[in-house]
């Protein structure tokens with residue numbers, strides 16, 4: 001369960017978040033939909049304890065992001081788009097193990113988890129090679145493995161398919177689907193309606209630092225009598241002055 005309570009974030013005079021609140025029940029995949037600069041990354045970085053809010057807080061699996069960062073970190077897996085943040089000079093295995101060690105997992109457990117993840121992500125061929133020369137898709141798989149090595153109940157995805165080709169994007173989609181089947185609580189940010197419709201039941205639409213609409217995709221389509229893309233454009237359009 002994720003409970004976001006009045007999160008505000010200002011960077012000097014830029015008001016990135018203006019007091020957003022929402023809940024994601026256990027086992028749900030919520031799509032956080034918004035244009036460039038709407039506040040998606042800021043929201044997810046705050047939930048991941050990488051950034052402090054100006055005001056407000058969030059509770060993840062009962063832990064407050066302000067009071068118990070270490071406990072929050074153990075509960076979450078993070079997969080952010082763009083740079084994978086892997087160490088080029090380490091092998092794939094070492095990259096994953098390093099992250100697992102930061103999460104206080106025992107050596108035996110790390111070995112077991114990495115063997116398992118190598119198998120399910122089909123990385124046997126390159127798990128012991130340095131990641132420096134890996135393709136984007138290979139790096140993405142290592143990043144996936146790293147994000148779930150500690151088997152967290154909550155996953156945060158920030159535009160995880162940005163810059164990936166169709167095949168690599170599909171790997172990510174199946175991974176998110178897998179997380180859903182396993183009953184993980186997921187927030188997935190995107191500006192792609194197609195992705196969001198494919199993967200989420202419910203969406204929250206964020207615009208200029210406010211949540212302007214929230215609900216199941218089916219409910220929203222009925223309410224606005226439009227498809228997701230058209231209702232999104234209606235909601236965020238016309239307020240761009």
Ligand SMILES: Nc1ncnc2c1ncn2[C@@H]1O[C@H](COP(=O)(O)OP(=O)(O)OP(=O)(O)O)[C@@H](O)[C@H]1O
Pocket residue numbers: 011014015016034035036037038039040041042043191
């Ligand atoms: N470190 C920072 N310093 C100053 N302003 C920032 C910083 N990080 C984000 N912002 C600003 O906060 C606002 C929200 O940015 P954010 O990255 O959260 O949007 P986003 O919805 O993730 O956009 P995108 O889809 O382009 O990634 C933007 O106006 C952005 O310029």
